[in-house]
Amino acid sequence: MTKILLLDDVDHLGKKGELVSVRPGYARNFLLPQKRARLADANSIRMQKKLVDERQKQAIVDKAEADQISEKLKEMILETRVKVDHEGNMYGSVTAYDIVELLGKQDVTVEKKWVLLDAPLKTAGTHEIKMRLKEGVPARFTLNIVAEEN
16 A cells, blocks of 8 residues: 555545555556645655645635535526437436536536436436535435427
8 A cells, every 4th residue: 555645635535635545556547647646755744734724725615615506506496308209208318417517507517426316317207406515515406307209
């Protein structure tokens, strides 16, 4: 295991400024080339306090932004039209990517990874979409999928 200092938040690994242990290949092939981490040496350990302070300041900004988006989404009801066959089965499905695009049209910028879908939506009707925004802020809104026959 290789000890590294994270220079950026990395999903499922840690937050900026944390010292973590990872497999050497993950550090060498992904984290270090993308400048998301540094090998933990004397210099990087001195840098850790500065990174932790920056992360705490950024966390406050991110939480406020996420709370604002959550409030905006709470009252939102979006609608999308999908094509169905004569039996009422949808052609395709509504995915997290489609939801991000719908929200983008409403001037709400979110990332695909924030949309919590177990599987793509394959039925028409009303669905409650759950999201986990930055800093773990929960959000939800209603999505109406309207069938449009050929």
